Amino acid sequence: MGVAEVVTPDRLPGKRIAVLVCWFLGMGSLLSWNTMLTVGDYYYKVFPKYHPSRVLTLVYQPFAVGTLAYLAYNESRIDTRWRNIAGYILFFVSTFGCLLLDLATSGHGGVGPYVGICILVAAFGVADAHVQGGMCGDLAFMLPEFIQSFFVGLAASGALTSCLRLVTKAVFDKSHDGLRKGALLFLAISTALELACVFLYAFYFPKLPIVKYFRTKAAKEGSKTVTSDLAAAGIKQIEENAKVEDRFTLKQLLYQNWDYFLDLYLIYALTLSIFPGFLFENTGEHKLGDWYAVVLIAMYNVLDLIGRYTPLIKCVKLDSRKGLMIAILARFLFVPAFYFTAKYGDQGWMIMLTSLLGFTNGHLTVCVMTVAPKGYKGPEQNAMGNLLVLFLLGGIFSGVCLDWLWLIGNASF
Template sequence: MNTPSEENGIPARMEGKRIANFVCWLLGMGSLMSWNSMLTIGDYYYKVFPDYHPSRVLTLVYQPFALGCMSFLAYYEARVDTRKRNIFGYTLFAVSTLGCIILDLATSGKGGVGPYVGICLLVGAFGVADAHVQGGMVGDLSFMLPEFMQSFFAGVAASGALTSGLRLITKVAFDKSPNGLRKGAILFLAISTAIEFLCVLLYALYFPKLPIVKYFRAKAATEGSKTVTADLAAAGIHNVDATAKIEDRLSTKQLFYKKWDFFLDLFLIYVLTLSIFPGFLYENTGKHSLGEWYALVLIAMYNVLDLIGRYTPLIDVLRLESRKGLATAILARFVFVPAFYFTAKYASEGWMIMLVGLLGLTNGHLTVCVMTEAPKGFKGPEQNAVGNLLVLFLLGGIFSGVCLDWLWIIGNGSF
């Protein structure tokens, strides 16, 4: 098959654009649904494991697996079958989330070192799945329409908003029943498991067959991409004529030098965000009139505003395209560090809720701006590589932020 002609290819590729956007949104939701579920039921794990700092420890366990696996995949991205990579990742998410339910049922919701180690191992599996899915999907979408990337990351944020909303509902529903917190958490994990299995089916059976997706993958194949071969075959497209060789593409090192500021931008966004969210919100905001609802409200506010922020770049006047403008806005966010410190120490709940909302809004907006701008100006194989590097630096920022988050509790007797 040759690349579709300009006359025939353009109308053909637009077919299925809206449904492809929606599927990207669902796949984005599935890429973080399991992990957001673990974060959102943090109140349950704090009850079961009160001495083990669950929100901080589980996040710290998750990130080395995600970052280590992503480093390997980013290095070999040109040789990794994207189809197998993404299906494996979504399947691992589903199986690991189901494993959390089985572990809780097997231990009858009891605490202790053994069950905690088991949860940590499952969280490590989440990290491996995350590296497969986020790197694979972002690399894949980098050579398609920017709207697909925006929809994917809106779905990522939607997983947080959905889990927060469901958590509040289940907490209300089971608040008065025996073991209500545990019942709500199990129901929560069951919903997440179902969504992950749905993503497996969507990616494996439906997404590759959408005309617009087939168009862009065929185009990437003619430019030398080998990562799309299996997905094209699944869509019934064989023998794509490659007009470029993979050896003709820029090296990963060259790509890094050309776009280094975008990678640093993404790193800094998540260093700041994860140094505050979620550990600080669970453990460093003190006691307030909202009681045990306070942390849940803060998490929900962050997630909802993060979701809104991932749609604001669709408004032309708000979208940041200037590299200097992005860098300035991202560096300005570091004023959140003293702002959170003094708000937690001196201000009321309302100010903290507003501040958390701003943290989420800026996180979502700047993430989408960077992710949609960075891949521009390259061919398919290079855009796939840029996408993988972006996720690598995103995960690197998360890991660094998680480590820095521990500084909030040094010297306050929490160890």
Template sequence: MSDATEAPLRLDGKYGAIVVCWILGLGALVSWNSMLTIGDYYYKLFPHYHPARVLTLVYQPFALVTMAILAHFESRIDTRRRNLTGFILFFLSTLALLVLDLATSGKGGIGNYIGICIIVAAFGVADAHVEGGLVGDLSFMSPEFIQSFLAGMAASGVLTSALRLISKAAFENSNNGLRKGVMLFLAISTLFEFVCIFLYAFFFPRLPIVKYYRAKAASEGSKTVSSDLAAAGIPTEASQGGEDGDKLQQRLSNKQLFFQNIDYALDLILIYVLTLSIFPGFLYENTGSHQLGSWYALVLIAMYNTCDFISRYIPLIKSLKLKSRRGLMLATMSRFLFIPAFYFTAKYGDQGWMIMLTSLLGLTNGYLTVCILTEAPKGYKGPEQNALGNLLVLCLLGGIFSGVALGWLWLIGNEQF
């Protein structure tokens, strides 16, 4: 295929693919963000169990271990089955959360709490399937697809925060209003997961630009796209040609890819260690009481999510995108100044300063994440880009898990702990 015929094919369906990637990104996190955003409900049911911290700590090990296994066997795992498994598990788990609350009539107790923890563990397994699978899949396509997917993930936080604020206002004065808002939340999340299953299974693989990139990856030796190509009506053998075996042997190993990109990997670990040591546990439990009352934590979560979402579009402006590997490392390290800033603001500052700090935390988190994940895969073949995408998501989840664990340090000296 000549460059002249490739050019229009690459553009055909591009904007449709960007929209679908955004929706899939939203589906990848909407269930978990719903859990975080209804934290005030769980604090009412389980006031002594630190739900924001415990549920996050349950979620992350399952996500991390599953992601490590999937990243190790990435070249042998069919991407289509992996992503569909993840979305179906998200759908069933979110539905189970809704059914559990209905079955127990919204009551607390250790049994109900354990049931929620089991469902949250399923969220972690689903996250590893979807996030790693889609970032790896999109890494050998246009960088705009990854940006749109990451923006969709952040949009899930904005959507859930907005719905939570609306539902709180709508049901605040009604009988059992908090629970009614939560039921609405979970029903909407379940619907979104079903939509994602449909889009990924039937619409996304048939877009011409997606077929082009997947056929190209297959011609470079990728085995992960076979089912997606078959779903699009493209024979895998035709796209791979006769050099498939040789090209697979020439692919860099995961170890080589990791050490060639160790700075990017370290950046992602440090970004999410810092962010998750503060968000959401510190914002729920360590910011004290202010004029906003029961709205305070919800406003902080909403501001973080909104700024995280906005910042993921900043790299689309070429002059504002940070490409320097040294610059990315310096920017990542400088974020650790947030630790003393949050400590002293929580102790001595008012709610306005805390809202500003939380907004900056979201802005830097989203911006740096997009810069790294769109720059790192450049210069590699399709199978290597897929593998590198999986490795970087593994590092991201490792950072999240470490941040969640370190977040408990904020409770040292806290009498309620």
């Protein structure tokens, strides 16, 4: 009689499909917002005096951070399934709202339409807090490949929208009202993909065998956030094995992992102090003309995507806590580098710098996210996922505020 083969969790059926689904759900988590950023040249034409790239980002972030702070504090009592479904539905509704608003106003500017866009962008922030924190908390107690794939999907949304923007700009460049046609096409595509994410997460993802395995395991360890997911997969209530006194509090998790939280905060504070506002408004005029900002945004997004795959190469992945902190602090050299390049350098140097900014952002983000949640049980890993995203969004908010400092001394301000 042969010896039965031991099936490890990562060899359960559905792993590759789950990785692909996580990628698609990650793309849907930022697709709407990246669409707004990528069509920034259109909004600068419609609202030339309102600093769209800076103002819309500043509107987005307080709602994202504030909502996620509340959700992270109460994560153990919030059903992850309905939280994520609500987030994807809100993405769909608000993206569709942007499309309808532009059609209703025929692409005209003014305070009224701009306020309407700001309200819809605020809804993006609320949706982002639901989805990113919820998905990261959910995937934190599964395989590291899942959370990496999710974050690759986040970057893929930017790369996809940037590449499509280059194509549509080339196609509609000579046509009447070409910028608006490209923007409307983007919003329509984003609306359809957000709706697909709703159905994919609600009806397909929870039924994958490997996903059911990890959620069942988390339930046995005391997680209450997976109850609806298990019910949707046809699994009855599971009795938990973990004792309440064995669990870590949010305060303990913050104390034990403060450097990981600081890592993510600093990564995004630096990145968003440069991207996208500086690239749109502070890089001057060059041979590429109105293509320049679009190319810079595209290069950032493509290299950010590539950087999120490179941690798969073990020799370049940073696992050391001290090494991560040193690398992240070294990125602040980008500030003087971008300043002097914008003042004295040509467009080639700026494109190279922007590419490096994107690559390091993606690589270091995935390194932190795949290392940090290890060594905890299901409930704590879910809490860690929420806290990591909270500090990530906090860094983005700080970076957005710091980005306005580039306008000091600018006459157009």
